[in-house]
Amino acid sequence: MKSLRDAKVGENLRVAKIEGDGPTKRRIMDMGITKKTELFVRKVAPLGDPVQINLRGYELTIRKHDAENILVEKI
Template identity: 40%
Template sequence: MNSLDKFPVGSKVKVKEISKEVQIRKRLLEMGIVPGVKLEITGKAPLGDPMEILVRGYKLSLRKNEAVSIIVE
């Protein structure tokens, strides 16, 4: 299983699970990142932090420590 931060720009992935860290997990779920949803990585800063994803029709910026919590396939 890979975390979201490992994929390059342009990748389309499906969320498999979210880490059990309570604060980050709750925030990600509230933003619509739930198991089964499809994400597209649309951009990354030069050092990979933050990254921009397309989720449910809107663009969202995530820090690398947040992206590590999202397990995708």
């Protein structure tokens, strides 16, 4: 598995696991990123921060630090 931070533009992914301490994990889940959620990587900034993804019918921009805690697998 790899983290969302390592994902490439145009990949379709599924969330396998969310890591991190309690508040970080809760904040990520509150954004709609939960286990088995399907994501599409729309854009990655030149320096890797932030990452723009599509999920559940909306676009979300997530920081590199938070993206490291989201483990994903290819669909």
